[in-house]
Amino acid sequence: MTPGMWTGSILALPTLALAVAPHARARAADCGHLPRPVATRAVPNDNRSAVGVLANGVLTVRLVARPAAWYPDGRDGCGLTVHAFAEEGQAPRIPGPLLRVPAGTELRVTIRNALDKPIWIRGLEDRSVDRLDSVAIAVSASREFRYQATVPGTYFYWGGDGDAAVPRSNVDGQLVGALIVDSSGGPAPDRIFTLTRWARPAEPGLPLYELNAINGLSWPNTERLEVVQGTPVRWRIINASNFVHYMHLHGFYFTILSTGNAVREHPRGARPVVEVTEAVNDGGTFMLQWTPERAGNWLFHCHLAIHMSTDQRLDRMPGARLAGDRKGHDPTTPMGGLVLGITVHAAPGAGAVTRVPATARRQLRLFADVRENVYGPEPGYGFVLQDDGRAPARDSIRMPGAPIVLTRGEPVRITVFNRLPYPLTVHWHGIELERSYFDGVADFSGEPGHTAPAIAADDSFVVEFTPPRAGTFIYHVHDGPQEHLVSGLYGPLLVVDPGSPPDPAREHTFVLSEAGPAGLRVKLRADVTGDLTALERFGPTLFINGSATPEPLELVAGTTYRLRFVSIPANAGLRITLEGPDGPQQWRLIAKDGADLPPQPLRRARLFPGVGETSDFEFTPATSGELWLELADVVNAALETAGTPTRLLIRVRDRPHPD
Ligand SMILES: [Cu+2]
Numbered sequence: 094m095t096p097g098m099w100t101g102s103i104l105a106l107p108t109l110a111l112a113v114a115p116h117a118r119a120r121a122a123d124c125g126h127l128p129r130p131v132a133t134r135a136v137p138n139d140n141r142s143a144v145g146v147l148a149n150g151v152l153t154v155r156l157v158a159r160p161a162a163w164y165p166d167g168r169d170g171c172g173l174t175v176h177a178f179a180e181e182g183q184a185p186r187i188p189g190p191l192l193r194v195p196a197g198t199e200l201r202v203t204i205r206n207a208l209d210k211p212i213w214i215r216g217l218e219d220r221s222v223d224r225l226d227s228v229a230i231a232v233s234a235s236r237e238f239r240y241q242a243t244v245p246g247t248y249f250y251w252g253g254d255g256d257a258a259v260p261r262s263n264v265d266g267q268l269v270g271a272l273i274v275d276s277s278g279g280p281a282p283d284r285i286f287t288l289t290r291w292a293r294p295a296e297p298g299l300p301l302y303e304l305n306a307i308n309g310l311s312w313p314n315t316e317r318l319e320v321v322q323g324t325p326v327r328w329r330i331i332n333a334s335n336f337v338h339y340m341h342l343h344g345f346y347f348t349i350l351s352t353g354n355a356v357r358e359h360p361r362g363a364r365p366v367v368e369v370t371e372a373v374n375d376g377g378t379f380m381l382q383w384t385p386e387r388a389g390n391w392l393f394h395c396h397l398a399i400h401m402s403t404d405q406r407l408d409r410m411p412g413a414r415l416a417g418d419r420k421g422h423d424p425t426t427p428m429g430g431l432v433l434g435i436t437v438h439a440a441p442g443a444g445a446v447t448r449v450p451a452t453a454r455r456q457l458r459l460f461a462d463v464r465e466n467v468y469g470p471e472p473g474y475g476f477v478l479q480d481d482g483r484a485p486a487r488d489s490i491r492m493p494g495a496p497i498v499l500t501r502g503e504p505v506r507i508t509v510f511n512r513l514p515y516p517l518t519v520h521w522h523g524i525e526l527e528r529s530y531f532d533g534v535a536d537f538s539g540e541p542g543h544t545a546p547a548i549a550a551d552d553s554f555v556v557e558f559t560p561p562r563a564g565t566f567i568y569h570v571h572d573g574p575q576e577h578l579v580s581g582l583y584g585p586l587l588v589v590d591p592g593s594p595p596d597p598a599r600e601h602t603f604v605l606s607e608a609g610p611a612g613l614r615v616k617l618r619a620d621v622t623g624d625l626t627a628l629e630r631f632g633p634t635l636f637i638n639g640s641a642t643p644e645p646l647e648l649v650a651g652t653t654y655r656l657r658f659v660s661i662p663a664n665a666g667l668r669i670t671l672e673g674p675d676g677p678q679q680w681r682l683i684a685k686d687g688a689d690l691p692p693q694p695l696r697r698a699r700l701f702p703g704v705g706e707t708s709d710f711e712f713t714p715a716t717s718g719e720l721w722l723e724l725a726d727v728v729n730a731a732l733e734t735a736g737t738p739t740r741l742l743i744r745v746r747d748r749p750h751p752d
Contacts (some may be wrong), residue, residue, distance in 0.1 A: 122408040124171035130162030135177050137309035138186040139316055140271055140285035143193035151199045154180070154192065158230075158252050159207040161185035163267055165291075165306045166429075167314035171407035173291065176208055176252070176268045187309035188287040188333065189250075189270025196245045196274050204252075205235040212265070215257075216250030216272060216355055219243050225356055227255060245276040246358030247329040247351070247378045249287065259355070259376030260333050262292040262303060269333040283327040283380075284318075288373075288395075288431060290334035293410070300411040305334065305400050305431045312394075312401070312432035320385050322440040327382045332373040337666075338431060339396040339704045341370040343534070344526050346688060347383035354378060368686040369523050370396060372703040375730065385437040387446070389529030390537050390544065395431035396705035398575035398663035405430030427518075427535055427547075427572035436541060437529075446527045454506035454557060457497065461519075461582065462512050464488040468609040474513060474581040476568070487512050492639030493604040493661075494584025497568060498595060501588050504559040509548060516547035518573070521586065522661075522705060523566035523687045524558060531556040533571045547572070560588040564687025565602070565657040565707040575663040579607045581639070583661045588687070600655035601646060603741075605669070605702060605724055606636045607662045616665060616726070619735075625728065628736030635665060635724050635739045645742040646722075652748070653713045656680070660702035666727030668734055671698035671712070671743075673720045684709035701732065714745040 145154035161177035164170050178189030181203075194200065202217050213227040217238035230236045251260045251269040260269045271285050292303040307315050320326050327350070332338055349366045351358050354376050373379055385391075394401050403409045406429040458479040467473025467490070475490030478497065499505055511517040520533035532538035535547035548554040570582035585602050589595055607613045612634040619627045628634060633641035648654060660667060671678045678698040684690055686707055700708060714720065720743040725734035 122166065122170045123414040124408065125414065126410070126412040127171050127173065127407065130172040130174040132160035132162045132174055133184060134172075135161035135163050135175075135185040135187040135267070135309070138188050138191065139308050140188070140191045140287060142191065143273075144180050144190040145192065145202075147194065147198065150197065151201060152192070152194050153201045154190070155203045155205070156190060157181050157205045157207050158212055158268060159185055161187065161267070163187050163309070165304060165309065165311040165314070166406050166408065167310065170314070173407070174264075175291065176265050178204075178252075178268060178270055181205065186270075187267045187306075188289060189268065191271050191273070191285065192250070193271075193273040193275065193280070194242055195279070196243055196276055197241065199241045200238065202238045203235055204230060204238070206230040206232055208232065210254075212252040212268070213255050213257075214238070214250065214252050216248060220246060220248065220274070220356060222356070242274045244358075245274045246353060247285075247331060247380060248272040248274065248358075249331050249333050249355055249378075251333065259335050260289070262290040262335055263294065266291045266334065267309070271329075271331055273329065281327055283329055285329045285331065286433070287331045287333050288338060290336055302410045304405045304407065304410075305336075305338075305395070307431055307433055311405050311430050312428050312434075315433050318433060318435040319438065320435060321438050322385055322388050322443055324440075325382055325384045327380065329380050330373060330378060332375060332377045335375045337372060337374050338400065339370055339372050339706070341394060341396045341522075341705045342383065343392045343520070343532055344387065344524075344529060345369075345383050345385065345391070346525070346686075347371075347381040350380040350382055352377065352379045366685065367688045368706075370686055370703060370705045372706070385435070387525075387527060387529070388437045388439040388443070389532075389540050390534070391435045391437060391529055391532065392534055392537070393433045393435060394428075396703075398578060400431045401428050402575060403427065403429045434537065449504040449557070449559065451506055451557075454504040455499075457505060457507045458484070458510065459495070459497070459507055460485055460489075460510045460512055461517050462487055462490050463514070464490045468580065468611050471610050472580065473609070474577060476582065476584050484510070490581060491584070492581050492636070493606065494568065494581065496584060496602065497586045499560050499586070499588045501560055501563045501590050503591070504557070507556045508553055509556060510553045511548040511550060514550050516549055516573075517582075518547050518571040519556070519568055520571035521556070521558065521566070521568055523564070523707065524586070524588075525561050526558045528558070531558060535572050562687060563588045563590045564684055564689070565659060565709050566687050567659050567661050567705070567707065569661055575613065576610045578661075579613045579663050580610055585657070585659045587657070599652070600657065602638075602657040602659065603722070604636075604638050604659045605662065605667055606639075607665055608634050608636050608641050608739075612636075613663055625735040628726065631736070633737045633739040634726055635662070635667070637722070637724050637739050637741050641739050643739070643741045645744055648714050648743055648745045649748050650714050650717050650745050653711055655683070656710045656712050658700065658702055658708045658710070660704060660706050660708075662704055664704065667702050668725045668727050668732065669700040669702060670723045670725075671720060672723070673718060678712065678714070678720060680710040680712040682708060683711050701727065714743075717745050717747045719744055
């Protein structure tokens with residue numbers, strides 16, 4: 094959705110060699126692959142309390158930049174030596190101490206450099222400027238930053254080597270802190286979540302590796318949020334890293350109140366976007382608000398498969414004893430990284446969810462199947478709906494999964510049969526489920542003490558819900574190795590208004606994904622080596638509707654179509670364009686993530702779909718001729734593409750004349 098984001102290199106190439114028993118479980122983490130940190134342990138910072146002394150309109154703070162031992166996987170996890178900020182005389186904090194003041198406050202922030210190199214500080218100045226200055230502090234020197242904070246907003250400050258426009262993912266990647274300037278009305282109750290990143294320095298022979306954290310911690314050690322049903326929640330998200338993230342909320346829509354970066358915040362004003370996934374660029378910020386209307390356990394996470402995978406945990410990095418556990422399902426926690434768990438407690442007096450008897454529900458039977466040798470020697474997976482009295486053959490797969498078409502307000506009961514050789518989870522992406530038990534996060538969805546397990550091999554699981562909103566949604570495997578997703582475990586989920594079934598003559602759905610596990614790996618390898626020619630040699634690395642060579646489509650000139658785009662790659666940055674011989678076509682965005690939008694202008698037909706976003710457009714081809722829908726792989730922050738795009742030919746016919 095958001096142009097300007099970047100979606101290039103995913104710096105992790107998991108080793109595939111070592112296999113461990115699927116139920117192997119580290120007690121204390123095995124950290125022999127990492128040097129033992131020697132610095133003082135950093136305290137994870139939940140950004141709840143600001144530091145400094147505020148008196149007579151002046152905030153006085155003394156900070157020190159120093160080495161710190163960071164434990165993103167919690168007390169018993171592995172540690173890294175990084176650079177971090179501390180209050181003078183206190184333990185270092187990751188992320189750094191929160192600075193929070195009312196607009197008009199004078200800040201007097203002293204920073205002492207206790208690192209063994211000079212550092213450049215950014216972000217400690219008023220936001221009446223267009224770009225931030227870097228201010229150097231020599232080794233062992235101190236410097237006072239003194240200014241009046243006049244512009245309210247969600248900002249951050251950071252240290253690093255010279256010209257870094259955003260914090261890098263090197264040893265300085267945790268040398269960042271949130272800086273909030275509240276408007277004169279005072280702060281609304283909120284929470285602040287800072288996303289930071291670390292990547293292992295490139296070394297010959299070592300696979301590149303990255304990890305990401307929320308307020309200094311990686312799932313399952315991230316804070317478990319406790320909120321009360323019916324009470325609105327307001328969060329400020331600060332992407333203090335050099336990579337884009339696609340932040341997705343389960344079960345609820347949120348409203349974007351503002352977006353911005355370290356310099357500027359833009360309120361969204363009268364026409365806020367309502368959605369379930371927000372792309373936040375490197376160095377970007379956003380503020381969201383949502384109301385947890387339904388009790389239970391829910392998630393907020395980055396939808397990049399790699400950023401929510403166990404690879405994010407230090408005891409799973411390449412070279413670690415547990416590395417390479419790619420095929421097995423880890424029952425203790427099948428995720429890691431940028432994942433927050435939220436428990437919504439029932440409001441006092443809130444009634445139970447009304448139960449609709451199974452017999453009053455529309456019944457669907459959905460099979461997860463496997464077929465050998467679909468991607469070369471590798472199997473393909475797929476979701477198949479039973480459409481007559483008999484179960485489909487065990488090796489019948491569909492790419493992408495069978496479209497599931499539901500009716501708004503009609504209770505449905507979907508029995509999911511797992512015919513894969515390992516446990517399965519299915520998430521109903523964008524659906525406002527009444528009960529989190531059906532949400533598809535293994536051993537988490539449900540209520541504390543009553544959670545849904547993964548669906549075991551050759552077992553089944555019944556999912557019940559009543560979709561309250563018509564739109565374009567996704568269903569997909571949730572936890573587990575990203576190879577499962579890209580091998581076919583995703584499909585479009587359409588909800589239509591009662592009495593308006595989808596009109597195949599007037600609407601088309603395009604599911605966008607990676608070209609199977611080989612396509613995923615060639616991309617990861619190209620990212621790691623920086624050698625994009627591997628992409629060229631491979632051919633198309635992306636699928637439109639499960640194919641790198643999709644069938645042509647026929648449209649009729651002068652007819653208005655609804656085009657639904659479902660973006661569900663594991664990690665790829667995508668660009669969609671619709672062009673004819675005379676150049677780009679024009680279309681009108683009508684819905685995002687399944688939520689209808691207020692009237693939008695006609696725009697150039699180009700889209701940078703984020704991972705886990707859906708977009709619906711209206712398109713009216715003007716004249717007969719040939720058009721191309723092109724799906725390309727975005728490889729850098731400048732939104733440049735590389736490799737062989739996947740193209741779908743659209744033949745536009747003249748409207749038949751009545752004669
Ligand atoms: Cu991410």
